[in-house]
Amino acid sequence: MSPIGIAVLAVSMSVDAFAVSVGRGAAIGRPRFAEALRTGVVFGLVEALTPVLGWAAGVAASQYVAAVDHWIAFALLAGVGLHMLWNARGGRDEAAAAPTSHSLLILIATAVGTSLDAMAVGVSLAFLNVNIVVIAAAIGLTTFLMSSGGMLLGRLIGARLGRLAEILAGIALFAIGAMILVEHLALLG
Template identity: 50%
Template sequence: MSIVSIFFLALAMSADAFAASIGKGAMLYRPRLFEALRTGLIFGVIEAITPLVGWSLGRVASDYVTAWDHWIAFSILAALGLRMVWSGVKSAPEATQKQNSHSFILLAMTAFATSIDAMSIGVSLAFLDVDIVPVAIAIGCVTFIMVTIGVMLGRMLGSASRRTVEILGGAILITIGCLILYQHLSAAG
């Protein structure tokens, strides 16, 4: 794979993490650069690990992973999205208290959910005899940068109400999950 191909692949793999990070940043009370870097690091590391896992699984059991990866991504993204929407709907309109940071577990779950597609890319690359390490590093680095920017961009949207941001962020995650499912089902049919 050429460097240009690897870069565009990494950019594509980080797009959904970028969208999720905008929502994460908007839900925080004036996130500082440190929080954006922390979030970027968590997403970047997980996004770099998943193609390695996918590549390893591709070497062992590609049919199983390829057949179910879209359902796993859809389920996790839909569950997280529905949780965010429900939280936004049930919170009182006057409750505008924002958090200073997100828990590691919540960030890791969101990062994993948005990185399932990178795992399936890893499976695909296992059959193309591609050196997976530079690809995984590129995906992790680009995701780190994009998520860090996304959190800070979400900060600018911080003036929007928490309810609206939570509902919008949840809708974005659900939409990403549906798009992943649609892409896989339309490619199969």
């Protein structure tokens, strides 16, 4: 995967965490810098770990699905992208998307909830020749930066910008899945 592809993937995977962080920052009012950093660390670590778990599961199953791996990668990436578009258009409960509690347990649960898409993407990455450590590190660092910044910017920009970012990320993931499918089918043809 090219550096640009990794960057697009990292930003796309981080948008859910950014949107939730913006909501948390807006709900808290004036989040302290330490709270923003804590949010970034938790979201970043969880978001970096989940694609590795998905990748490991995908590697374990790859020998059984090698003939259709490009379709699986497309379906997972496109599905996650479409799900992000659905959420951005209002398909989720905003109160559930942006918990206001400062509890570490609630923060971890929220981070896991926003990172399930990264696990699905990790499964699709198992069918490609990629360095999962580099990709996971890029996703984790990007999520850390976007979540910490989202907390601090939440009061100023509110949920509207977070929703726009989620729409763009959904489109980007769908496009990445489509490019994988087109590239593979072009190699066969």
